[in-house]
Amino acid sequence: MAKHATPKLDQLESGPWPSFVSDIKQEAAYRAANPNKVEFQIPVDCPDDLLGVLELSYNERETHWKHGGIVGVFGYGGGVIGRYCDQPEKFPGVAHFHTVRVNQPAGKYYTTKFLRELCDLWDMRGSGLTNMHGSTGDIVLLGTQTPQLEELFFELTHKMGTDLGGSGSNLRTPAACLGQSRCEYACYDTQDMCYQLTMDYQDELHRPAFPYKFKFKFDGCPNGCVAAMARSDFAVVGTWKDDIRIDHAAVSAYVGGEFAPNAGAHSGRDWGKFDIQAEIVDRCPTQCMSWNGSKLSINNKECTRCMHCINAMPRALGIGNERGASILVGAKAPVLDGAQMGSLLVPFVEVSQPYDEIKEIIEKIWDWWMEDGKNRERLGETIRRLSFQRLLEVVGLEAQAVHVKEPRHNPYIFFNEDEVPGGWERDLEAYRSRHQR
Amino acid sequence: MTEEQQKIVDFLKGKTGKTKFYFNDFLEVFPDKGPRDVKKVLTSMVNAEILEFWSSGSTTMYGLKGAGKQTHAEGED
Ligand code: HEM
Ligand code: HEM
Ligand code: SF4
Ligand code: SF4
Numbered sequence: 001m002a003k004h005a006t007p008k009l010d011q012l013e014s015g016p017w018p019s020f021v022s023d024i025k026q027e028a029a030y031r032a033a034n035p036n037k038v039e040f041q042i043p044v045d046c047p048d049d050l051l052g053v054l055e056l057s058y059n060e061r062e063t064h065w066k067h068g069g070i071v072g073v074f075g076y077g078g079g080v081i082g083r084y085c086d087q088p089e090k091f092p093g094v095a096h097f098h099t100v101r102v103n104q105p106a107g108k109y110y111t112t113k114f115l116r117e118l119c120d121l122w123d124m125r126g127s128g129l130t131n132m133h134g135s136t137g138d139i140v141l142l143g144t145q146t147p148q149l150e151e152l153f154f155e156l157t158h159k160m161g162t163d164l165g166g167s168g169s170n171l172r173t174p175a176a177c178l179g180q181s182r183c184e185y186a187c188y189d190t191q192d193m194c195y196q197l198t199m200d201y202q203d204e205l206h207r208p209a210f211p212y213k214f215k216f217k218f219d220g221c222p223n224g225c226v227a228a229m230a231r232s233d234f235a236v237v238g239t240w241k242d243d244i245r246i247d248h249a250a251v252s253a254y255v256g257g258e259f260a261p262n263a264g265a266h267s268g269r270d271w272g273k274f275d276i277q278a279e280i281v282d283r284c285p286t287q288c289m290s291w292n293g294s295k296l297s298i299n300n301k302e303c304t305r306c307m308h309c310i311n312a313m314p315r316a317l318g319i320g321n322e323r324g325a326s327i328l329v330g331a332k333a334p335v336l337d338g339a340q341m342g343s344l345l346v347p348f349v350e351v352s353q354p355y356d357e358i359k360e361i362i363e364k365i366w367d368w369w370m371e372d373g374k375n376r377e378r379l380g381e382t383i384r385r386l387s388f389q390r391l392l393e394v395v396g397l398e399a400q401a402v403h404v405k406e407p408r409h410n411p412y413i414f415f416n417e418d419e420v421p422g423g424w425e426r427d428l429e430a431y432r433s434r435h436q437r
Numbered sequence: 438m439t440e441e442q443q444k445i446v447d448f449l450k451g452k453t454g455k456t457k458f459y460f461n462d463f464l465e466v467f468p469d470k471g472p473r474d475v476k477k478v479l480t481s482m483v484n485a486e487i488l489e490f491w492s493s494g495s496t497t498m499y500g501l502k503g504a505g506k507q508t509h510a511e512g513e514d
Contacts, residue, residue: 067493067494068491068492068493068494069491069492070489070490070491070492071492072490072492075483075484076490077483077490077492077497078492078497080492081492081494082492082494099494167492167494167495168490168492168493168494168495168496168497169459169460169496169497170497207476207480207483208460208490208492208497209460209472209473209475209476209479210460211459211460211461212495212496213495213496367471367472367473370460370461370472370473371464371471371472373461374461375459375461375462375496376459376496
């Protein structure tokens with residue numbers, strides 16, 4: 001018998017999709033039965049009370065969560081997010097319900113041993129409820145009480161070889177696509193770079209000194225499996241400089257129907273015979289491909305590395321050999337100013353250990369943003385307020401045509417007097433000698 | 438307490454009404470120092486348990502240990 005009647009939540013279970021309500025009920029039943037004799041350190045019925053307070057919110061259309069607090073582990077300014085219920089008498093199981101962020105491994109590879117240990121630890125010291133993974137990429141452990149935090153932290157760091165992730169005004173847990181471990185599109189080793197920068201920037205991760213959050217994300221190619229250019233302040237996206245590699249025999253095999261396009265994806269319906277002109281050439285966003293009936297050509301100078309043709313015919317087309325990455329800055333979610341995509345800052349940089357060239361750019365940006373950014377202002381907003389040109393000065397790069405989408409669309413690159421030969425001065429008399437009034 | 442730490446304590450005690458401050462607010466205490474040096478002073482004070490972090494989850498602030506309220510309701514801060 002459920003502790004609280006939850007007719008509204010029950011309705012959410014009736015749809016076609018898996019429901020978080022069913023998941024929470026399952027955990028509530030497991031804790032009540034306790035087949036593994038876990039010594040629960042926080043109230044056994046916290047999942048029941050979580051459902052109860054949510055039902056109350058649905059009825060009253062008001063939240064009962066208070067946010068914020070001085071919760072955390074000693075010396076760390078992030079990793080734990082304080083949550084308290086404002087109806088603690090009715091729902092004592094969730095009176096305190098803090099969230100813990102745990103740094104996920106690069107590429108999110110786990111051993112089953114690690115996952116079992118993590119779940120056992122969390123069953124004992126928390127609600128047992130997890131979110132694998134939060135948007136930031138972290139393992140999110142949902143709901144525990146203050147006295148459990150140091151204990152959890154000790155186990156995670158001393159026995160499980162991991163650490164808390166970032167929250168608050170600091171560097172957030174860096175995230176990477178699985179990259180070269182499994183994907184032939186990866187233009188650099190995303191996992192290595194993510195790991196290295198996580199290690200190098202421990203102080204920024206745990207001791208906040210930024211105006212607001214700051215996110216790094218690493219995509220191995222423009223397919224963007226961690227969506228770096230849409231949701232990180234500093235996105236490193238794999239790309240190449242030379243030409244897309246073409247295997248002409250394999251192109252013919254696609255055209256002849258020997259290989260399934262898109263590696264067989266979307267094959268649930270009959271789309272008819274593969275049409276290279278309609279499906280590849282005409283879909284190229286920069287119209288830089290052509291097919292003369294027997295041979296495919298690409299004008300690589302115009303290719304924007306959108307990945308469409310490569311994704312559609314992976315056996316015939318491949319990323320180039322001169323590989324590296326583009327850096328985009330300033331993406332963010334809507335909170336203040338509306339959502340913003342990243343702006344291209346560095347079109348191509350070689351990516352290799354120890355990543356000094358990239359770290360230099362990061363640190364110059366941080367120094368500027370820490371000094372000139374306003375409280376609760378994301379980097380993308382600082383750039384908009386103080387101009388992209390100011391950012392270029394800060395990182396010591398010259399404006400290039402690729403920084404401008406089109407004239408008048410974002411005309412934020414202006415020349416300063418010292419950048420123009422002769423400056424703004426002109427000799428009026430000499431001018432009048434050549435031009436009549 | 439070092440002279441620098443004392444300056445921060447004086448700054449915090451001199452403010453009425455507010456108990457928690459953004460990192461940026463401390464930059465004005467040390468006009469000649471860059472953010473990284475100010476951060477070192479603040480970190481040393483957190484480690485000495487003079488200051489503590491306060492976090493909403495999305496932003497973090499610093500305050501004197503034990504000062505002010507723990508939690509906020511939505512829109513209250
Ligand atoms: C029906 C109830 C809820 C809904 C629909 C909801 C929805 C969401 C969504 C969409 C996000 C962003 C997703 C993400 O970052 O992965 C999020 C994040 C979060 N929620 Fe909730 N939420 C609910 C209940 C709660 C409760 C009860 C708590 C704690 C008491 C909570 C604490 C958090 C925290 C700490 C995060 C940030 C986690 C992270 O991604 O790192 N949420 N929630
Ligand atoms: C290479 C040569 C030229 C370039 C690159 C150029 C470029 C431009 C641009 C970018 C604008 C838009 C400015 C704005 O509204 O923000 C403009 C406006 C204009 N241009 Fe040119 N222009 C050129 C030559 C000329 C010439 C030779 C004439 C006439 C003798 C001319 C007449 C105009 C006029 C009447 C406008 C509209 C001005 C207004 O909106 O008030 N342009 N031009
Ligand atoms: S972002 Fe590109 S390289 Fe990384 S996993 Fe996705 S497709 Fe592969
Ligand atoms: S990657 Fe995209 S832009 Fe480049 S040739 Fe292929 S379809 Fe065209």
